Every structure is written in structure tokens, then in C-alpha cells.
Amino acid sequence: MSTHLGARHGQIAPTVLLPGDPLRARWISETFLDNATCYTEVRGMYGFTGTWNGRLVSVQGSGMGQPSMAIYVNELFTEYDVEQVVRVGSAGALTTDVAIRDVVIASGACTDSAMNRHRFHGLDYAPVADFGLLRAAVEAAEAREDVTHHVGLIYSSDSFYNPRAAELGKPLVDHGVLAVEMEASALYTLAASYRRKALAICTISDHLVTGEETTAAEREQTFGAMVEIALAAALR
Ligand SMILES: O=P(O)(O)O[C@H]1O[C@H](CO)[C@@H](O)[C@H]1O
Numbered sequence: 001m002s003t004h005l006g007a008r009h010g011q012i013a014p015t016v017l018l019p020g021d022p023l024r025a026r027w028i029s030e031t032f033l034d035n036a037t038c039y040t041e042v043r044g045m046y047g048f049t050g051t052w053n054g055r056l057v058s059v060q061g062s063g064m065g066q067p068s069m070a071i072y073v074n075e076l077f078t079e080y081d082v083e084q085v086v087r088v089g090s091a092g093a094l095t096t097d098v099a100i101r102d103v104v105i106a107s108g109a110c111t112d113s114a115m116n117r118h119r120f121h122g123l124d125y126a127p128v129a130d131f132g133l134l135r136a137a138v139e140a141a142e143a144r145e146d147v148t149h150h151v152g153l154i155y156s157s158d159s160f161y162n163p164r165a166a167e168l169g170k171p172l173v174d175h176g177v178l179a180v181e182m183e184a185s186a187l188y189t190l191a192a193s194y195r196r197k198a199l200a201i202c203t204i205s206d207h208l209v210t211g212e213e214t215t216a217a218e219r220e221q222t223f224g225a226m227v228e229i230a231l232a233a234a235l236r
């Protein structure tokens, strides 16, 4: 057992899908995995291991925000020998180039978080996806006709509610950033530091320009294309 995961060593697969929502983790395990078992319920942050096309895979909730995610990913890397993590998240669209329910595959992630500023003593590190995972996810997305996908930068913010969101986000949008979420930047940084692989794939759940939004139930249980792209990329 690690501090925040109730799994024994060997119960977590080398490949982990990482939704923020622990109930999305449960839905993914019930919908896509065979013979899935729950290995942790600590703090209600469920994790499951099963198989997909005969290959072992785990799904672990990370909670919301980079500090929560980093707790789980640190323990996955240091205590359970996890080799690759694919975040399967929701995100808000920052531009009309992206539509609600589109899938965004994050080649890199900007951030307003102090986590990287502390780690790099004020220098601006550029957190990027593992190229092999990124390429495989793009190929898996290109093979599908049921979902529109985009590849590009996202913005990992520490704030979900920010009264200055539009003002602060504009320079990012002007430089090609597609969507906002809350975990990818620190995930990419942690993977780099442990020499592991990481990718973030997000489904647009809210549109910050048009005001469109999905329900909590839809965010929990209907983002299946993103999950299939993640599984195909990680277990290719
Ligand atoms: O749906 P998840 O994966 O949690 O991702 C997004 O949703 C949460 C905010 O509602 C943040 O964690 C954000 O990154």
C-alpha cells in the first residue's frame, strides 16, 4: 500500500488511464475492461485493474487539480512501477476552432501553476507529451469517423473559477492554445522527471466561448471515444 493508494505491489498495471473523476474511472472499468477488480477505495478515489483486448490496464481517479493528480502519479511511478499514464479528462474549449464533445490530444501544456515555477526556480519549462503516445493517439483518432479531434496545446490552470479567465486566457488563445483543464502540465513534468511516458487526451465538456456545456452524468459516462483512443494508443 502507498500513502494514498490501497493497492498491493503488482495490483496496478504498467499502463494507467487517469481520469480526474473517480466515477469516470469506475465507468471506464465497467464499460471497457474485462475482469476488472477495484484495488483502491481510499478517499473514494477508485482504481481498477482489468484487461483490454487481453492486455493488462488500470484506471485510476486523480481528483481535480495538479496537486491532487501529482500525489497519485508520484505514487504510481515510485511505488507501483507504472510505465505510462494517459489522462482521459474533460476540458473547456477556449476557441471556436474547437466544438463541444471534440477530442483534444495535448501535444503540450501551458500552466499558471506554481508547481513548475518552484521545480524550475522560476524558469519556464515546456511540458510536452511522450511523442510515441502522442503519435499513436493521433493515428487512433484519425482512424475514427465518429469524433473530431485536434492536436495542440492546452492550458492547465489551478483555477476552475477565475473572474479574470477571459483576460488571462486571451494571450494563450492568440498563441494557439485550444482548451483549459487542470492536470496535464504537472503530469507531463512528472513523467519527464521519472523518465516515464504520459499523454493527456480531453473531451470538450464546456465551451467557454459559446456557453455550451455537458451534464455531470455526461462527463462521467459518455466520453467513450476518448477512452478508446487512449487504450488503442497505450496498448498498441
Ligand atoms: O474531468 P476531469 O478529468 O476531472 O478534468 C477536468 O474537470 C475538472 C474540473 O471540473 C478538472 O479536474 C479538469 O481538469
Ligand SMILES: O=c1cc[nH]c(=O)[nH]1
Binding pocket: 090, 091, 092, 093, 160, 180, 181, 182, 205, 206, 208
Ligand atoms: O471549463 C472547464 C471544463 C472542464 N475542465 C476545466 O478545467 N475547465
